[in-house]
Every structure is written in structure tokens, then in C-alpha cells.
Amino acid sequence: MSEKKNEVSRRQFLNYTLTGVGGFMAAGILAPMVRFAIDPVLKATSGSxxxxxxxxxxxxxxxxxxxxxxxxxxxxxxxxxxxxxxxxxxxxxxxxxxxxxxxxxxxxxxxxxxxxxxxxxxxxxxxxxxxxxxxxxxxxxxxxxxxxxxxxxxxxxxxxxxxxxxxxx
Amino acid sequence: MQWHPDDLQGFFKAKEYIDTVILPITSISFKNQAEAEKLAIQKKSIEIITQELERNYAGRIFVCPIYIYQHAVDREQEIARLNSWTEEMLAEQFEHRFIISHDILWKKYEKQFDSHFIWTPSFSMSNFQSDDARLFVKEQTNELSELIRSYW
Incomplete structure (x- = not known):
């Protein structure tokens, strides 16, 4: 019982880890893209x-x-x-x-x-x-x-x- | 320096260097449209000219907020008020005091001012963005600053 429980939680752990890491990677890729997309907006207000x-x-x-x-x-x-x-x-x-x-x-x-x-x-x-x-x-x-x-x-x-x-x- | 929170911070730190004050004065009247428009242009013009002076001499000249009076006022009374203003509020701090105006009617009373009175022509155009206006302001400020510097 306890063995089975461990196995599930290990899989869950891996799932969570992968989702988490993947999420971070996606965010890392998307953030600069979003930044570029709205760049004109940022520029207009930054005064630079x-x-x-x-x-x-x-x-x-x-x-x-x-x-x-x-x-x-x-x-x-x-x-x-x-x-x-x-x-x-x-x-x-x-x-x-x-x-x-x-x-x-x-x-x-x-x-x-x-x-x-x-x-x-x-x-x-x-x-x-x-x-x-x-x-x-x-x-x-x-x-x-x-x-x-x-x-x-x-x-x-x-x-x-x-x-x-x-x-x- | 101007009557502006940031500027005032700098002013109280460096008081001893700022020995000159300019008080721009201009009038208001609703009597008729032509006069009102003329006075509105004068107000804008004196604002632009004194700001330009301030921009070039920020470290020694303090430009006060514009003083407004009624155009049809009794001039002698107004002078008494202006004199008490400049004496009581400005004399302690500023060695050189200038009142600057586009209103030619003051010229007659010039001697009664306790501070130096400067009359300067206003621009007559309402387009302040034009190159002519820019040149006009540049020349005006050059001459005014030369005059002010001659007192230093």
C-alpha cells in the first residue's frame, strides 16, 4: 500500500517537475517576444x-x-x-x-x-x-x-x- | 529655479548662489474680445520668455510665478502693492530684483518701482510653435540676459 502510494507520488512528482520546468522555459522564451511586441508602447512612455x-x-x-x-x-x-x-x-x-x-x-x-x-x-x-x-x-x-x-x-x-x-x- | 518643489529643494541647498529674482507681471480683462485676446497672448509670451531665461540661468535666477493684476487697475495702487511684495518677500533673499512685463502702461510709472522694471515687446502672433516665434524668443532672451548680467 505504502509502496504503491510512493510510486504514484514519484510519477506525480516528475509530472509536476516537468510542467514546472517547461513552464519556466516557455516563460523565458515568451517574455522577450512579448516585450518586443509591445515595444512601441513602452518606448512612447519611457521618454528615452x-x-x-x-x-x-x-x-x-x-x-x-x-x-x-x-x-x-x-x-x-x-x-x-x-x-x-x-x-x-x-x-x-x-x-x-x-x-x-x-x-x-x-x-x-x-x-x-x-x-x-x-x-x-x-x-x-x-x-x-x-x-x-x-x-x-x-x-x-x-x-x-x-x-x-x-x-x-x-x-x-x-x-x-x-x-x-x-x-x- | 522656479517655484517648483524640486527646484525649491535645490534652492534651499544653494541659496547663496541665487541672488537674482524675476517677477513676471501680466494683466487680465474681459472688457472686449480683442483686448482679452491680446492680453492672453501677452501672458503666454511672458511665460515663454521668462521660462527660457530660467532655463539658461537656472543656477542664479529665480523666476517667480506670474503676478496677475486687473488691466484697468489704479496703477499707483498696484505699484504700492508690488513694491511691498518685492520688498518684504524678496529683498532679504535676492540682491537683484526685476519686474518684467509686456504692459507698456507701466513705463510711465517706471521710477516708482523699487525693483528694476523691464518692459519688453510681446509677440503679436498666436502661433507659438512657428520658427519666427522661436527666433523672436531667442533674441528677446539674449537681450534680456545681457541686461540682467550687466547688473551682476
Whole structure:
């Protein structure tokens, strides 16, 4: 009696185990598929989409400021937010897109904004300065380099995403 | 900085750096449609211009919420109120105080303001998304910030 009972429960055990493992495997396969299927929905609300900013042909070694507007959705509240970036080509002709937001208190920095430092970014609020690559100049108020935008080039147009902080200078 | 919970957190942490305040003022009137529409555009315009200023000078300029008055108000009385406002609420904190408006009628009373009064032209178009409007705002904010910086 007890032997028989054991046999059944062993089979049941295997059944349950297989169903369980199979279920996990199915979930593992399906989850990314579902994620891909509803990806556009997730993208629209995450705010991490890329915005077209400028034609790549307009870029040069001299940093230029570009403004663009995005629609920011915070739950039920939608607002237009203007964003800016300083964009230039570095020595290897690679695009660099820096956020103009000063790491001190959030003013907008200007390239060559102070005639004493024509090859630096200058913050008009409290005289913070950054080198061309965005690194903060020591002994000025900012304590971190300027953020860098996520960027991608599609069909000759530069798309910018969110600014990302860089490692400590 | 703006009158905004997140900004205020930053403001109380970095108070000593924020020495400039802007109070945008604009009026309301329901007397006739043309005037009402004009004033509505002015309100939108002053909002956009001061926000753009704030975006560029967030670390030193505090932009107050817009002050609304009746268009047909007794101007001298309103100035007394504005002065007590700027003196009592703002003088302790901010060294540089600016009142900014599109309402040309204030120009005559300019000397009576305790703070610096700036009149600036409004845009006349109601399409704020157009490139012309964007350029207009850009030029306005450039000139205004130059003026404000000359006081620093």
C-alpha cells in the first residue's frame, strides 16, 4: 500500500517537475517576444526616444548650439520641453554632443562665452568653465564634466536621446 | 529655479548662489474680445520668455510665478502693492530684483518701482510653435540676459 502510494507520488512528482520546468522555459522564451511586441508602447512612455536634431553636414569642429523640443509625458501630464546641446566633431571626426547644463547649479554654458577663454565652455552664472571635451576646469565651481547625449546617426541626420553623466574627471 | 518643489529643494541647498529674482507681471480683462485676446497672448509670451531665461540661468535666477493684476487697475495702487511684495518677500533673499512685463502702461510709472522694471515687446502672433516665434524668443532672451548680467 505504502509502496504503491510512493510510486504514484514519484510519477506525480516528475509530472509536476516537468510542467514546472517547461513552464519556466516557455516563460523565458515568451517574455522577450512579448516585450518586443509591445515595444512601441513602452518606448512612447519611457521618454528615452531619440529626436532628430540636425543634419550631420552642418557640423564642424566648432561647437554649435542646437535646440529642439520634445513632448515629455509624466504619467497623465504632458508638456513640451525644450532641450539644447553643444555639438561638434572631435579630432577623429567623431560627433560629440554635450549637454549645456552646468554641473554646478544648472545654468546653460556657452562655448567661448568668455573672451578670456575662447576655447572653453563658460557658465555665465558663477564663472564655471569646461574644456572642449566637457571636462570641468579645476578650481572653478563645477565638480563634474558636462553630460554627454546618447546619439545615433540615421540617413545623415543626427538623433539625440538623453544626456548621460560621465565618469568623474 | 522656479517655484517648483524640486527646484525649491535645490534652492534651499544653494541659496547663496541665487541672488537674482524675476517677477513676471501680466494683466487680465474681459472688457472686449480683442483686448482679452491680446492680453492672453501677452501672458503666454511672458511665460515663454521668462521660462527660457530660467532655463539658461537656472543656477542664479529665480523666476517667480506670474503676478496677475486687473488691466484697468489704479496703477499707483498696484505699484504700492508690488513694491511691498518685492520688498518684504524678496529683498532679504535676492540682491537683484526685476519686474518684467509686456504692459507698456507701466513705463510711465517706471521710477516708482523699487525693483528694476523691464518692459519688453510681446509677440503679436498666436502661433507659438512657428520658427519666427522661436527666433523672436531667442533674441528677446539674449537681450534680456545681457541686461540682467550687466547688473551682476
Amino acid at each position: 526616444e531619440m529626436s532628430p536634431v540636425v543634419d550631420v553636414s552642418e557640423l564642424s569642429n566648432e561647437p554649435q548650439r542646437f535646440d529642439w523640443t520634445i513632448e515629455q509625458v509624466d504619467a497623465w501630464y504632458t508638456s513640451d520641453v525644450t532641450k539644447s546641446a553643444w555639438v561638434y566633431l572631435d579630432d577623429n571626426d567623431e560627433i560629440v554632443a554635450l549637454s549645456p547644463v552646468c554641473k554646478h547649479l544648472g545654468c546653460a554654458v556657452n562655448w567661448a562665452g568668455n573672451s578670456d577663454y575662447p576655447d572653453q565652455f563658460f557658465c555665465p552664472c558663477h564663472d564655471g568653465r569646461y574644456y572642449k571635451d566637457g571636462t570641468n576646469v579645476p578650481n572653478t565651481p563645477p565638480d563634474a564634466p558636462l553630460d554627454e547625449f546618447e546619439l545615433e546617426v540615421k540617413d545623415g541626420t543626427l538623433y539625440l536621446g538623453n544626456p548621460k553623466p560621465r565618469g568623474e574627471a
